[in-house]
Amino acid sequence: MTVSTTLPDQKKVGMVSLGCPKALVDSERILTRLRADGYAMSPDYAGADVVLVNTCGFLDSAKEESLAAIGEAIAENGRVIVTGCMGEEADAIRAAHPQVLAVTGAHQYEQVVEAVHEHAPPSQGPFIDLIPQPDVKLTPRHYSYLKISEGCNHSCAFCIIPDLRGKLASRRVDAVLREAEKLVAAGTKELLVISQDTSAYGVDTRHEERDWKGHPVRAHMTDLARELGQLRTSEGVPPWVRLHYVYPYPHVDAVIPLMAEGLLTPYLDIPFQHASPKVLKAMRRPANEAKVLERLKGWREICPEIAVRSSFVVGFPGETEEDFAYLLEWLEQAQLDRVGAFRFEPVEGAAANALPDPVPEEVKEERYARVMELTERISAEKLQAKIGKTLPVIIDDVGEADEDGDIGATGRSQADAPEIDGAVYLRNVPETLASGDIVQVQVEDADAHDLFGAIG
Numbered sequence: 001m002t003v004s005t006t007l008p009d010q011k012k013v014g015m016v017s018l019g020c021p022k023a024l025v026d027s028e029r030i031l032t033r034l035r036a037d038g039y040a041m042s043p044d045y046a047g048a049d050v051v052l053v054n055t056c057g058f059l060d061s062a063k064e065e066s067l068a069a070i071g072e073a074i075a076e077n078g079r080v081i082v083t084g085c086m087g088e089e090a091d092a093i094r095a096a097h098p099q100v101l102a103v104t105g106a107h108q109y110e111q112v113v114e115a116v117h118e119h120a121p122p123s124q125g126p127f128i129d130l131i132p133q134p135d136v137k138l139t140p141r142h143y144s145y146l147k148i149s150e151g152c153n154h155s156c157a158f159c160i161i162p163d164l165r166g167k168l169a170s171r172r173v174d175a176v177l178r179e180a181e182k183l184v185a186a187g188t189k190e191l192l193v194i195s196q197d198t199s200a201y202g203v204d205t206r207h208e209e210r211d212w213k214g215h216p217v218r219a220h221m222t223d224l225a226r227e228l229g230q231l232r233t234s235e236g237v238p239p240w241v242r243l244h245y246v247y248p249y250p251h252v253d254a255v256i257p258l259m260a261e262g263l264l265t266p267y268l269d270i271p272f273q274h275a276s277p278k279v280l281k282a283m284r285r286p287a288n289e290a291k292v293l294e295r296l297k298g299w300r301e302i303c304p305e306i307a308v309r310s311s312f313v314v315g316f317p318g319e320t321e322e323d324f325a326y327l328l329e330w331l332e333q334a335q336l337d338r339v340g341a342f343r344f345e346p347v348e349g350a351a352a353n354a355l356p357d358p359v360p361e362e363v364k365e366e367r368y369a370r371v372m373e374l375t376e377r378i379s380a381e382k383l384q385a386k387i388g389k390t391l392p393v394i395i396d397d398v399g400e401a402d403e404d405g406d407i408g409a410t411g412r413s414q415a416d417a418p419e420i421d422g423a424v425y426l427r428n429v430p431e432t433l434a435s436g437d438i439v440q441v442q443v444e445d446a447d448a449h450d451l452f453g454a455i456g
């Protein structure tokens with residue numbers, strides 16, 4: 001028997017989710033709440049009674065993208081509610097799009113849900129509220145973002161997130177672990193731990209202890225990582241657990257042995273942003289200390305397979321050719337596995353805008369090209385060294401058979417986070433292979449970002 005999940009007069013909500021994984025988690029929470037209130041989800045504009053646009057307001061380019069997405073939703077549907085980071089700039093949104101029904105800011109879950117209730121009142125079906133529903137997920141079933149805190153206590157000169165999202169507010173550790181356990185029971189094979197500053201988890205609650213399965217656990221990155229490593233998927237193995245947005249504070253050293261023990265994926269996403277002490281100081285970056293290269297070396301001694309990904313900003317105000325040369329030399333020594341680079345862009349309201357000595361656009365471009373050239377070379381060399389090795393790979397997507405009957409698949413090694421890192425392309429996979437399977441792959445070839453191979 002087929003049961004329709006949409007009742008005839010059930011109101012439908014469309015969602016356009018822009019921005020970072022943290023915003024995606026917000027979209028999931030809003031949709032989960034709306035579904036509990038009796039709404040159905042609409043996969044397209046035409047079928048929606050109201051469309052939510054979850055915006056990103058970090059960079060000017062992201063704001064433009066958000067305004068364009070709002071315009072498209074208005075043109076296609078007409079009934080649009082705006083939420084998310086750019087929601088803090090309601091005047092700019094209303095000036096561009098006076099037709100929007102309501103504007104709410106980041107994390108204003110109650111307000112956005114209220115706005116939906118006001119503009120598309122839910123049908124009071126007799127059964128809807130009684131049907132237990134799993135949480136809405138916008139990522140594929142086999143990986144999930146696990147948000148452990150909101151906000152940030154730092155004041156990096158180029159960033160307005162503390163203004164948009166407030167001070168650090170950590171979730172209770174038992175609540176985070178319960179959510180992770182539920183996700184893994186529902187088929188998640190990979191947990192991506194996110195926040196603005198994962199290494200600061202629990203600082204605001206003085207690392208409050210909670211009971212978890214009969215023993216106390218602190219709200220602390222190391223304790224959380226250890227407990228996440230105790231979870232088991234339906235195959236009886238620990239899920240992959242990746243830590244994102246970690247700052248190189250000394251206590252980060254404590255999670256590296258967990259990677260060596262196989263409890264934590266050997267991967268750290270550390271947004272260094274620069275290497276020159278002078279630029280880091282001007283940026284007001286946390287954990288800005290000189291010994292990072294030594295610590296990286298120490299981490300690799302404990303866990304040789306650790307992959308470190310980072311991002312860097314070039315052309316920050318006051319960055320001299322000497323500072324930039326320092327960064328290139330540092331990158332050469334650090335041998336990071338994955339690097340994203342950005343040209344500095346002023347963000348409205350950020351302290352960096354008042355700094356003297358802006359770097360001319362053409363110099364930014366030139367530095368950006370040089371940093372990309374260097375980091376691509378390092379990445380290519382590191383990937384070349386993997387040829388001939390056998391690595392675990394999580395499958396994201398299985399293709400259709402070609403004219404010879406060969407089926408290809410795309411996956412990721414432990415060194416690749418979804419969306420931001422490279423991929424592993426597999427040839428000739430069995431037709432029984434499915435997304436979320438973890439297989440051993442023999443690496444046959446590599447380019448600057450991706451690996452190629454076959455199940456070994």
Ligand code: SF4
Binds near residue numbers: 159196197
């Ligand atoms: S650590 Fe710095 S860049 Fe990151 S959210 Fe906080 S203020 Fe912004």
